[in-house]
Amino acid sequence: MKEQKSMILYYVQDEKKKIQLEVIGMSMSIETKQIKPSDLNTQIGKLVGIKDIAPLDLTRTEKPPVIFCMPEIIIFSGISNKKLDEFLFSYKNVGLTPTKLKAVTTPKNIHWTLYQLIQELSSEREQIEGTARRLSEAKKERE
16 A cells, blocks of 8 residues: 555534544644545545545445435544554543544555445444443343
8 A cells, every 4th residue: 555645534423523623633734534425435545545546346336325324434544553542542632522433544445435434344343342242241140
């Protein structure tokens, strides 16, 4: 994957949260870009500005349902682990509500559409929450 400029893509509905994300990004010299539901069929690589990404065969790609409520999501691209930690620390410190779907671009997911990434993250999130629930229930049974 070619070296990319640091960028944070986000979709949030709360105006205060949008402003805070922009401010944190600016304070860290990271470009921020708001994504929209109209971007759902766009490849992540295109959204982060990769010019030479191979186009996706959209006839073979799952499309979002006509009525799809886009969840909040934050996508980090070209950001070092140190800067990512700083961003997340600042995000938490300013008291923003957690955004459940977060991703870092990878050589694999830059080829996915935004909708595919949301589906993957949502599935992973359900698995994590299901495991946490089962562990919590098992712990209660032992008490």
